[in-house]
Every structure is written in C-alpha cells, then in structure tokens.
Amino acid sequence: MNHMTVRIPFVDLALQHQPIQTQLQQAIQAVMERGDFVLGQALKEFEVAFAAASGVEYGVGVASGTDAIALGLQACHIAPGDEVILPANTFVATLIGVIRAGAKPIFVDCDPQTALIDLEAAARAVTPQTKAIIPVHLYGQMVSPRQLLDFADTFKVLIFEDAAQAHLAEREGYRAGSVGSAAAFSFYPSKNLGAFGDGGMLLTRDPNVAQKMLSLRNYGAAQKYIHVETGTNSRLDTIQAAVLHQKLPYLPQWNRDRFNAAQHYDVELAPLASSGLIPIQNHSGEGHVYHLYVIRVDDSCTIQRQQLQEELTEAGIQTGVHYPIPCHLQPAFTHLGYQVGDFPNAEMLAKQILSLPMYPGLNHRQVQEVVAAIGDSAPTVPSAPTAALPQPYAERRCWSAATA
Ligand SMILES: *Cc1c(COP(=O)(O)O)cnc(C)c1O
Numbered sequence: 001m002n003h004m005t006v007r008i009p010f011v012d013l014a015l016q017h018q019p020i021q022t023q024l025q026q027a028i029q030a031v032m033e034r035g036d037f038v039l040g041q042a043l044k045e046f047e048v049a050f051a052a053a054s055g056v057e058y059g060v061g062v063a064s065g066t067d068a069i070a071l072g073l074q075a076c077h078i079a080p081g082d083e084v085i086l087p088a089n090t091f092v093a094t095l096i097g098v099i100r101a102g103a104k105p106i107f108v109d110c111d112p113q114t115a116l117i118d119l120e121a122a123a124r125a126v127t128p129q130t131k132a133i134i135p136v137h138l139y140g141q142m143v144s145p146r147q148l149l150d151f152a153d154t155f156k157v158l159i160f161e162d163a164a165q166a167h168l169a170e171r172e173g174y175r176a177g178s179v180g181s182a183a184a185f186s187f188y189p190s191k192n193l194g195a196f197g198d199g200g201m202l203l204t205r206d207p208n209v210a211q212k213m214l215s216l217r218n219y220g221a222a223q224k225y226i227h228v229e230t231g232t233n234s235r236l237d238t239i240q241a242a243v244l245h246q247k248l249p250y251l252p253q254w255n256r257d258r259f260n261a262a263q264h265y266d267v268e269l270a271p272l273a274s275s276g277l278i279p280i281q282n283h284s285g286e287g288h289v290y291h292l293y294v295i296r297v298d299d300s301c302t303i304q305r306q307q308l309q310e311e312l313t314e315a316g317i318q319t320g321v322h323y324p325i326p327c328h329l330q331p332a333f334t335h336l337g338y339q340v341g342d343f344p345n346a347e348m349l350a351k352q353i354l355s356l357p358m359y360p361g362l363n364h365r366q367v368q369e370v371v372a373a374i375g376d377s378a379p380t381v382p383s384a385p386t387a388a389l390p391q392p393y394a395e396r397r398c399w400s401a402a403t404a
Contacts, residue, residue, distance in 0.1 A: 007316030008366050011190050011359045016254070020246065027242040039218070040238030046245040047201070050185075050193075053168060053248060054177040056203040058210035061236025062217050065164040065186025068200035069097025071234060072182050073132070075202065075213040076158060078103050082131040085157075087117040088326045088338075089346035090136040094162050095327045097184070103131070105336065107328045109343040113281045115294070115353075116143050118345070119151055132158045137166035137176050139322075140192065140258070140291035141284050145174040152180075160184070164200075167192040168251055170287030177203040187236075187244055192258070192291050193251050195240040257360035258290040264364045265293050265356065268371040275378050276301030280353070292322055293358040296349070303378045305354055311377040317370055320355040 017024065031042055043061050051059035062068050078084060080102035086094050088107040098105040108121040115138050122133055133151065135143035152159050159180025163169070166176040167185060177183035185191075187199035202213050215222045220231025262282070269279055276298035282288045297305040309319050326346040328338035340347065356370055 004314060005316050006318055008318065008357045008362075008370060009359075010318035010320055010355070010357050012361060013189060013194070013359075015359065015361045020250065023246050024243055027246045028239055031239045031242050037238050038235055040241075042242035042245060043236055043238045046236075046241040046248070049245055049248055050201060051203055053251075054183075054203055055175045056178050056183075057205045058203065058207065060202045060204075060210055060213040060217060061241055062200045062202065062213075063234040063236065064198045065184055065188065065191075065200040066093040066096055067217070067232075067234040068164075068184035068186070068202045069094060069134075069160075069162060070100035071213060071216045071232070072184050072202040072204075072209075073097060073101035073103065073160060075204075075209045075216055076132065076160060076181050078131055078160075081129065083127060083129040084132045084134060084160075085122050085125050085130060086134040086162075086327075087136055087138075087346070088328045088343040089115060089323070089349055090138065090162065090327060091164070091323060092327055092330060093164070093186075094134055094136055095330075095333065097162075098134070104129070106130070107336075107338060107343060109345045110349070112345040112348065114141060114283050115139065115280050115349055116141065119143075119147050122151065123155070126155045126157070130155065130157050132160050132181075134160050134162050135180075136162040136164075137169055139280060139294055140166050140169055140289035141282060142166060142169050142171035142174070142176055142179075142287065144284075145172050145179040148179055163203075164188075164191065165291035166289055168255055169284075169289040171284040176289075178205070181206060182209050187240065192255060192289055193244060193247060195236075196243050197237070197240060199236045199240045199244065201236065254360035255289040257362075258293075258358060259286060259288065261358060261362045261364075261367055262288070262290045262293050264367040265371070268368055269295065269374075272371070272375060272378065277374065277378060290358055292320075292355045294322065294353050294355050296352040297354055297378075298352060301378055305352055308374065308377050309354060312370075312373055315373040315376075317373055318357060321350075321353060322355050324350055326350050 047059035078101050082103045083106050084098045084103045085106045161180045161183035163176040163183045164186035169176040182204040185201045187195040216231045217234045220227045220229035278296045280294045
C-alpha cells in the first residue's frame with residue numbers, strides 16, 4: 001500500500017497534552033525531586049481523587065487495567081471453582097483477569113444494538129457455582145445499574161465492573177465504578193483518562209476489599225516484610241499517578257467533547273442508515289463517555305467492513321475494529337470449549353463493527369469529512385432494503401420479568 005498522509009487520526013494525544021504541557025512537566029519534576037517513585041505521595045493523592053470523582057471510597061492503583069481485574073477479583077474472594085459471567089465481546093483482558101484469578105469464565109452474548117452484555121442471557125447462565133458477573137461498560141456506555149443490581153440481588157452474585165473504557169460515565173444516577181462490589185479501570189494512554197504508559201486502578205467502597213488489594217499489589221504484604229499471601233508486584237508508578245492527577249480535572253470536559261463529536265456523528269450518519277451503516281446505540285443518554293464511536297456495516301450494505309476500512313485509510317482517515325475476534329473464539333482459549341455459533345450477536349458484531357476517529361477536540365468539520373468519505377465508499381442504493389434491525393433490548397421484557 002502507498003504511504004498515505006493521515007488527515008484525521010484515530011486518536012490525537014498530542015492535541016490533548018499540548019495545552020497542559022507545562023503543568024504535566026512540573027508534576028513529573030516534583031516526583032523526580034521527591035524521589036518517591038514507588039508508592040509515593042502523588043499516588044496516594046491520585047487514588048483519593050479518582051475514587052472521589054467516581055463516587056467511591058477507596059482507590060488502589062496498580063500496574064494495568066488487566067491487573068486491576070485479576071487482582072481485584074481475588075480481592076473480592078473469587079477463587080478456583082467459582083464461575084464468573086462475562087460478555088463474549090470484550091477486550092481479551094477481561095477474560096485474562098478471570099483466568100488469572102483462577103475462576104471459570106462463563107461467556108454470554110450481547111445485545112446487538114448496544115453491544116452490551118445481555119442480562120437475560122446472563123440469567124440463563126447462572127449456576128450454583130456462579131459467584132460474580134462482570135459487566136463491561138463497553139465503548140464508554142454503562143450497562144444499566146438498575147438491572148445489574150436487580151440481577152445481583154436475585155441471583156446473589158457480586159458485580160465486578162470492567163470500567164476500563166468508562167471513566168466518569170453515568171447512567172441512572174450511578175457513576176461507572178460505583179455500582180458493584182469493585183471496579184477495574186485502565187489508564188492505558190488512549191483510554192479516556194490515560195497515563196504516559198500503563199496503569200490501572202481498583203475502586204471499591206468495601207474497606208476489606210481495598211485492604212486485600214493493597215496487600216495483593218505489594219507482594220502480599222499487609223505490613224512491610226510480613227507476607228500473609230502470595231500477592232505480586234503491581235503498583236501504579238508515582239510519576240504516572242502525578243500525570244493522571246493533573247489530567248483528571250480536564251476529564252469531564254474531554255468526555256463532553258467526545259459526547260458532542262458523537263452527536264455530530266449521529267446526525268451526519270443518519271441518512272446512511274438506509275445504506276446499512278448503523279451506529280451502535282446509546283441507551284444511556286448524556287452519561288455515555290464515548291471511549292469509542294462504533295458503527296455496524298450491515299449485511300445489506302453495498303460494501304464490506306474491511307473494504308470500507310481500506311478505502312477510508314486511503315482517504316487519510318484512520319479507523320479501528322474493537323474487536324475483530326470475540327473472546328470465545330480466540331486461539332488461546334479453545335480449551336474452554338466454545339464454538340462458532342455460540343454467541344451470534346458477538347460474532348455478528350465482530351464481523352461488522354468499525355470504530356471511527358474519536359478524541360477530545362475532534363470537531364464538527366472533521367466528523368463531516370469522515371462521514372463524507374464513508375458516503376463516497378458506500379453510496380446509498382435507492383432500492384436497498386432497510387437493514388433489518390433486531391428488536392431493541394429496551395423494548396423486550398427485562399430478564400427479571402422473564403425469569404421471575
Ligand atoms: C483496556 C481494557 C482493559 C485492560 O486494560 P490494560 O490497562 O490495557 O491492561 C480491560 N478491559 C477493557 C474493556 C479494556 O478496554
């Protein structure tokens with residue numbers, strides 16, 4: 001392929017950092033001068049600040065979002081023999097976390113319109129061994145807290161949120177990370193709140209879970225040199241925490257920027273629905289923080305996903321696919337015994353989804369440019385049938401009504 005000039009990148013981190021460069025440098029400088037690089041002052045300050053911003057009592061910084069899931073599940077006393085329900089369409093780290101905690105992953109399908117876990121399917125997957133459900137607040141949209149709490153109450157399982165894509169997302173009066181027993185966040189650079197490297201955090205309002213997490217991230221030492229469990233070495237670097245703490249006050253505005261860009265996409269893309277280009281739906285209103293803006297290239301479309309992606313690349317527009325292979329079909333996990341056809345919605349999405357450029361500062365004109373390029377590649381065919389949409393999740397009976 002020719003070398004293409006990127007006109008609109010998928011994300012633009014420089015745009016985010018440039019205006020606050022001086023304060024970021026000063027925060028890093030301060031850590032350097034104090035020399036408290038591991039478990040330092042700026043880490044404790046950021047843990048308190050991020051937990052408070054999310055409406056939760058305790059935050060424990062770790063080395064990555066993956067560690068926040070793996071160690072967080074252990075801190076919630078998930079152990080070998082336990083079953084944990086999770087959606088098949090998530091980033092593989094959710095699955096890795098469950099496996100590292102020693103539990104048995106039980107996949108369920110998703111709602112085809114929102115791409116979020118289908119709680120009716122989850123209800124059918126519950127067994128006496130089920131200890132937890134992991135709702136993944138995918139693309140920045142929370143799974144309904146009301147339905148989750150109802151689910152947890154009915155089946156006596158704990159909720160462990162994967163909020164790696166949903167910093168400060170809201171729904172039904174809840175913030176991401178404040179619904180369940182605990183929640184995992186990632187500060188991978190391109191996440192809504194990103195470090196200058198890897199990082200993660202567990203949020204919880206349970207002091208015992210927080211206490212155990214402090215031990216697990218620090219060689220299982222509840223006190224220095226007294227090792228009460230195996231644990232590991234997984235801390236959020238003080239320098240990363242200092243950077244994240246400087247960025248945190250800007251996060252609400254950055255999330256609003258993403259939401260506004262998403263609204264522009266919704267409006268500009270509406271005429272293309274008849275061509276089979278259908279955005280993943282927002283069922284949570286303004287609390288969606290749009291880590292990603294994702295469309296489906298439906299079977300009725302004149303172009304396939306891969307070809308559309310290639311044509312956009314040639315037009316200088318970067319896109320992504322999150323994710324091309326659902327977890328249950330990943331080569332490393334064939335031993336779990338799942339097959340093609342087990343989760344039709346997740347498999348359909350993996351084939352059809354395309355993530356469009358999305359970052360704070362992406363403006364209306366750029367959104368129009370992206371959509372114009374999509375329209376050029378996938379022209380409306382007047383006779384094309386309207387894409388057959390599955391029945392909306394919200395209009396179906398809620399799982400509790402179905403199982404009560
Ligand atoms: C990014 C991400 C993770 C893992 O976070 P890392 O910091 O990359 O380890 C877990 N789950 C989801 C849904 C993610 O998007």
